Amino acid sequence: MRVINLASGSKGNCSVIQTQVGTIMLDCGLNIKDLLQRLSQANIAPESVDAIVITHEHNDHIKGLERFSKKYGAGVWANAEAWPMIDKVIMVAPQKKRVFYDKPFMVGGVKITPFPVSHDSVNCQGFSFEYKNAKFSYATDLGFVSGENLSHLLGSKLIFIESNHDEQMLKDNPNYPIYLKARIKSSKGHLSNTQCAEAVVYLAKNGTRYFALSHLSENNNTPELAFSVVANALENEGFRLEKDAFIRLTYQHKIGNNFNLKED
Ligand SMILES: [Zn+2]
Ligand SMILES: [Zn+2]
Numbered sequence: 385m386r387v388i389n390l391a392s393g394s395k396g397n398c399s400v401i402q403t404q405v406g407t408i409m410l411d412c413g414l415n416i417k418d419l420l421q422r423l424s425q426a427n428i429a430p431e432s433v434d435a436i437v438i439t440h441e442h443n444d445h446i447k448g449l450e451r452f453s454k455k456y457g458a459g460v461w462a463n464a465e466a467w468p469m470i471d472k473v474i475m476v477a478p479q480k481k482r483v484f485y486d487k488p489f490m491v492g493g494v495k496i497t498p499f500p501v502s503h504d505s506v507n508c509q510g511f512s513f514e515y516k517n518a519k520f521s522y523a524t525d526l527g528f529v530s531g532e533n534l535s536h537l538l539g540s541k542l543i544f545i546e547s548n549h550d551e552q553m554l555k556d557n558p559n560y561p562i563y564l565k566a567r568i569k570s571s572k573g574h575l576s577n578t579q580c581a582e583a584v585v586y587l588a589k590n591g592t593r594y595f596a597l598s599h600l601s602e603n604n605n606t607p608e609l610a611f612s613v614v615a616n617a618l619e620n621e622g623f624r625l626e627k628d629a630f631i632r633l634t635y636q637h638k639i640g641n642n643f644n645l646k647e648d
Contacts, residue, residue, distance in 0.1 A: 391414050552605075
């Protein structure tokens with residue numbers, strides 16, 4: 385299973401999961417020009433995308449969906465709560481719409497398990513993607529990591545997990561109004577570096593080795609800070625970086641690492 389992030393952050397999110405049997409796009413939050421450019425950089429033909437799976441209706445996750453789904457053949461999966469919200473802002477052809485519920489569904493041989501995460505959208509989802517013995521999980525746009533969320537993330541070989549903000553940078557940011565700071569910090573907002581680190585340590589102790597820090601704020605975080613908070617938390621628990629735990633970053637303005645997960 386190949387996993388690659390094309391963009392991550394409040395200005396746009398998109399990842400791609402590929403197996404021998406198909407290509408799945410996870411969120412479609414880049415404008416069509418950037419999306420096509422980054423697909424090409426990642427060596428993925430847009431025609432090869434079999435399905436697009438949507439976490440939630442916020443603009444940074446669906447920005448390119450109307451144009452991409454109009455031009456290419458992929459079916460678009462979202463849950464029953466998200467569709468009416470998506471329909472308010474963009475057009476997706478009715479014949480391309482697919483609905484998933486709170487149970488696993490199959491797309492081209494890949495088992496996709498959705499799970500609700502706490503966020504200020506109607507019913508934001510995290511996902512696990514399983515193909516043979518490879519499991520990749522995705523959790524961004526969540527105010528806290530619930531026990532149920534952790535149970536879905538367990539057993540993953542790779543996890544994209546939100547590391548949105550540094551608490552102090554958010555607190556000190558003079559350009560963010562109080563209501564916005566409160567929204568980000570709330571249980572329906574975004575994960576801080578510390579919250580992310582706590583989840584990463586738990587998951588590393590349970591066998592996950594690869595983590596890609598995601599949805600980093602460009603205003604209330606830095607890649608170095610996010611990395612160091614998670615790295616320190618792991619090292620404090622005795623993990624050796626690049627030996628038993630691997631931290632990678634995702635980026636807003638460029639594609640991320642190419643991950644190849646063993647399927648056997
Ligand atoms: Zn988002
Ligand atoms: Zn969101």
